[in-house]
Amino acid sequence: MSAYHPLTESEAIEIARSLKNVFQGAPDNLACREIGDGNLNLVFHISDPASGRSVILKQALPYAKVVGESWPLTLDRARIESEALIQEGKLAPGLVPQVYAYDAELALTIMEDLSDHVIMRRGLMEGGRYPKFADDISTFLAHTLFFTSDLGMNQQEKKLRVRDFINPELCKITEDLIFDDPYTVSVNNNYDAAIEDEAEALRADEELHFEVALLREKFLTQTQSLLHGDLHTGSIFITPESTKVIDPEFAYYGPAGFDIGAVIGNLLLNFASRRGWDKSDSDADDYRQYLLTTIRDTWNQFESKFRALWDEHGVDRLASASAAYRDDYMKRLLQDTFGYAGAKMVRRVVGLAHVADIDRIEDPVRREAAQRLALAIGKSLIKSGRQATSVEQLIDIALTAVAGAKA
Amino acid sequence: MSAYHPLTESEAIEIARSLKNVFQGAPDNLACREIGDGNLNLVFHISDPASGRSVILKQALPYAKVVGESWPLTLDRARIESEALIQEGKLAPGLVPQVYAYDAELALTIMEDLSDHVIMRRGLMEGGRYPKFADDISTFLAHTLFFTSDLGMNQQEKKLRVRDFINPELCKITEDLIFDDPYTVSVNNNYDAAIEDEAEALRADEELHFEVALLREKFLTQTQSLLHGDLHTGSIFITPESTKVIDPEFAYYGPAGFDIGAVIGNLLLNFASRRGWDKSDSDADDYRQYLLTTIRDTWNQFESKFRALWDEHGVDRLASASAAYRDDYMKRLLQDTFGYAGAKMVRRVVGLAHVADIDRIEDPVRREAAQRLALAIGKSLIKSGRQATSVEQLIDIALTAVAGAKA
Known part of the structure; x- marks a missing residue:
């Protein structure tokens, strides 16, 4: 995957397909919805209708839209969020979403889907x-x-x-x-x-x-x-x-x-x-x-x-x-x-x-x-x-x- | 100069000779005394008898000798010391020795001689x-x-x-x-x-x-x-x-x-x-x-x-x-x-x-x-x-x- 850029839905699906620890094999027909509010992050909900398995891809955007303006914001927050989630998951098991993968360059965290909450x-x-x-x-x-x-x-x-x-x-x-x-x-x-x-x-x-x-x-x-x-x-x-x-x-x-x-x-x-x-x-x-x-x-x-x-x-x-x-x-x-x-x-x-x-x-x-x-x-x-x-x-x-x- | 190693007196003199902002020209006959207590640092006092100018080269050693034992100690303290001296010198001019140069690899700070204190x-x-x-x-x-x-x-x-x-x-x-x-x-x-x-x-x-x-x-x-x-x-x-x-x-x-x-x-x-x-x-x-x-x-x-x-x-x-x-x-x-x-x-x-x-x-x-x-x-x-x-x-x-x- 190339250097940082906001992912498209098809790129998000491509990354998700490769997650051996989530989807079994590499399913052909993953469904994708972008469910972020577009303010700080892209959030892709990707699911496999065949198995019922699903995953969240959360990608930081390099700005925050606040009161209508674009406000530059470091992508380092994705590293901090990911590392904090991993720390919290070790210290308080089951009380944070499980992190499956983190890509520093893409500011991308792939984690457990909590749509049932x-x-x-x-x-x-x-x-x-x-x-x-x-x-x-x-x-x-x-x-x-x-x-x-x-x-x-x-x-x-x-x-x-x-x-x-x-x-x-x-x-x-x-x-x-x-x-x-x-x-x-x-x-x-x-x-x-x-x-x-x-x-x-x-x-x-x-x-x-x-x-x-x-x-x-x-x-x-x-x-x-x-x-x-x-x-x-x-x-x-x-x-x-x-x-x-x-x-x-x-x-x-x-x-x-x-x-x-x-x-x-x-x-x-x-x-x-x-x-x-x-x-x-x-x-x-x-x-x-x-x-x-x-x-x-x-x-x-x-x-x-x-x-x-x-x-x-x-x-x-x-x-x-x-x-x-x-x-x-x-x-x-x-x-x-x-x-x-x-x-x-x-x-x-x-x-x-x-x-x-x-x-x-x-x-x-x-x-x-x-x-x-x-x-x-x-x-x-x-x-x-x-x-x-x-x-x-x-x-x-x-x-x-x-x-x-x-x- | 090569990677970290404790300096010899002749290496210390060689470095001092090159300090354009201390010695004028490159004097031939610099005198050198190692005046550290050998516990944490090498301290070379280098002077030019002709001009009366002098300088201190302080090099961190990668250990501390405490109660007779050798205790490994990071060379990063030389960076911290040098950066702190520079900060302090800006904030409280004249109240710390002037820093002439800092070499991170050698953990070496070159500074004002205060032998008159x-x-x-x-x-x-x-x-x-x-x-x-x-x-x-x-x-x-x-x-x-x-x-x-x-x-x-x-x-x-x-x-x-x-x-x-x-x-x-x-x-x-x-x-x-x-x-x-x-x-x-x-x-x-x-x-x-x-x-x-x-x-x-x-x-x-x-x-x-x-x-x-x-x-x-x-x-x-x-x-x-x-x-x-x-x-x-x-x-x-x-x-x-x-x-x-x-x-x-x-x-x-x-x-x-x-x-x-x-x-x-x-x-x-x-x-x-x-x-x-x-x-x-x-x-x-x-x-x-x-x-x-x-x-x-x-x-x-x-x-x-x-x-x-x-x-x-x-x-x-x-x-x-x-x-x-x-x-x-x-x-x-x-x-x-x-x-x-x-x-x-x-x-x-x-x-x-x-x-x-x-x-x-x-x-x-x-x-x-x-x-x-x-x-x-x-x-x-x-x-x-x-x-x-x-x-x-x-x-x-x-x-x-x-x-x-x-x-």
């Missing part, structure tokens, strides 16, 4: 319940965040991994869109005129700016663990029996609480949106309880799994020897989780990229109420983060915000 | 006073630590610099010898039997272990600024009129307070040693006051220069916008300085590598008193670090330890 954001909007999710995502988080940290891997080898996952372009997106734009006047921001008062309040709140500056600093400087880096509910394929984390192109070494916060913040964005989706207050309250239970279980199971891994596989003598240090480490992970969950919520209401949970609520009154509720929870999480000692405080913040909104 | 550790032991030192070293620290941080440079470019300065082998030396061995039974430790009680106390002190674990974590994970990484008084050439920081082979992106703490911790090691060097208690007290004034000036001038650079050259909108964040950042730098100064002191008494300030005191009673005083100050700095709010508290800790020792 749905995107979790869509599933939550439709009121789906996923009884295995808290267990699965807490395993994913505990294993990937522990075994890539200085607690769980050779510390010299880790430095080489930090080097491999230096990811300036994708990190810049996060730095700008999450940790800067929502707190100032920026052309990147995007919100309804109805909540101009909220946007103004974000720009004027010095206490909030101080806390966001601390979160930003940690995102810029703390190489704690290999992060997924964009672990929202749109990066999770799900069924009631299975959870698959996808799309780690933002992967880099950062603060572990950023990934945990991303999961919880996105569950809370759905929490804030329920009156746009459920038929009654009672149904909304019921689903909110399900979401809060999921959040509580996610944190508690994460903490207990992470501690168990530390007990069994800790490689840092001093860190493992000090019980006070272990407790302090877990407390700081929780505090970071509060802060990053909050920052993720705020940016999804006033920043460039929103979430369908809220944006697709048709009734403008209910949409605005969801936006205000998400902001209230997000700001409270950011401000309370450094004093947090229990996930129950996060639950209280969410319930208090709902009560305040109803008052 | 003395090693600061030696100068302090002999009671020298350096009125420009606090001003110079605070400039070096403020400029190198600010302009390599996310506060003072492009944040995407900074990530590439973090990648260039990944330095696993040299970092491991620090991680083991400073942040682990002194707090456990280790073959690397080295101390007089007379202070076995002190060593035992270090191994049993859980409060201390907790604080050291936090300092260790920050050293392992915080890419705040490009550090010198080994900024003790043996890495500083000095005269009353001039200060030159040398030997940044431990350079990597780490917590800024580690460099500031290294300077202050080494001044305090000399502080602890004074009764071994001065003729009377009164002379020792007088020199200690000089050292404490130097420490106070170093911190205060560092803080005011760092803040001034931030005001004028800050590139992080949010970090610069929040006055509370700026104050908090400076407070955390001070707290890290306490902790790392203390950790540096403890390791120099019970760890593998000691300092001449204390080890070369001939009278065993005075040597032991100096060791105990250094440990008392070091432990107190480590334990008080996270509550520190002023450099005066550090001065108080040193004076209180002296008073306690006299009691």
Whole structure:
């Protein structure tokens, strides 16, 4: 295959035919659909009608189309995504799509087809319940965040991994869109005129700016663990029996609480949106309880799994020897989780990229109420983060915000 | 010149002759002395008797001789040292030796000869006073630590610099010898039997272990600024009129307070040693006051220069916008300085590598008193670090330890 160029469907089929570990023989009649949204990547779904087997070919494009413009973007993100998927697959088997092949020159990853799963954001909007999710995502988080940290891997080898996952372009997106734009006047921001008062309040709140500056600093400087880096509910394929984390192109070494916060913040964005989706207050309250239970279980199971891994596989003598240090480490992970969950919520209401949970609520009154509720929870999480000692405080913040909104 | 091999004197002379920017023409009669200690590097001093010009050729050896053994060590440290010297020279002109040339294949750096300076550790032991030192070293620290941080440079470019300065082998030396061995039974430790009680106390002190674990974590994970990484008084050439920081082979992106703490911790090691060097208690007290004034000036001038650079050259909108964040950042730098100064002191008494300030005191009673005083100050700095709010508290800790020792 020649040097980089966007693949045609026939080229994609040709590559797929040669995959001995997916298709048996080299079937003649492979079907191909390009199912990417065309923004960042080409995504070819290729299937063999005879055997029923299928595969995904994901190829990075050398630009991002954002707000209608073409924005050059390094193809190195395909390497990072592929290497992160392979790492995550080793550390959390079964919780990411299997990678069959990677072609650096073509920026092409060939992986397991997950068409039988749905995107979790869509599933939550439709009121789906996923009884295995808290267990699965807490395993994913505990294993990937522990075994890539200085607690769980050779510390010299880790430095080489930090080097491999230096990811300036994708990190810049996060730095700008999450940790800067929502707190100032920026052309990147995007919100309804109805909540101009909220946007103004974000720009004027010095206490909030101080806390966001601390979160930003940690995102810029703390190489704690290999992060997924964009672990929202749109990066999770799900069924009631299975959870698959996808799309780690933002992967880099950062603060572990950023990934945990991303999961919880996105569950809370759905929490804030329920009156746009459920038929009654009672149904909304019921689903909110399900979401809060999921959040509580996610944190508690994460903490207990992470501690168990530390007990069994800790490689840092001093860190493992000090019980006070272990407790302090877990407390700081929780505090970071509060802060990053909050920052993720705020940016999804006033920043460039929103979430369908809220944006697709048709009734403008209910949409605005969801936006205000998400902001209230997000700001409270950011401000309370450094004093947090229990996930129950996060639950209280969410319930208090709902009560305040109803008052 | 062929691939890597340790240079002979005649090869070193041949290379030096070709340096158009040092020697005029190609002088015939260059004198050469190999002045390295043979442990890590060859160091050739090459001079032209006719013109009086001279130059240093420093070549890394592919091993370190430690406690009699040969310990393989990457030649990449020569690249890191050379690149760090060049960076530091741009950011703090005149405060490091000028680099004339660097040969990657030979792991060879050719630089300014500083034979007219003395090693600061030696100068302090002999009671020298350096009125420009606090001003110079605070400039070096403020400029190198600010302009390599996310506060003072492009944040995407900074990530590439973090990648260039990944330095696993040299970092491991620090991680083991400073942040682990002194707090456990280790073959690397080295101390007089007379202070076995002190060593035992270090191994049993859980409060201390907790604080050291936090300092260790920050050293392992915080890419705040490009550090010198080994900024003790043996890495500083000095005269009353001039200060030159040398030997940044431990350079990597780490917590800024580690460099500031290294300077202050080494001044305090000399502080602890004074009764071994001065003729009377009164002379020792007088020199200690000089050292404490130097420490106070170093911190205060560092803080005011760092803040001034931030005001004028800050590139992080949010970090610069929040006055509370700026104050908090400076407070955390001070707290890290306490902790790392203390950790540096403890390791120099019970760890593998000691300092001449204390080890070369001939009278065993005075040597032991100096060791105990250094440990008392070091432990107190480590334990008080996270509550520190002023450099005066550090001065108080040193004076209180002296008073306690006299009691």
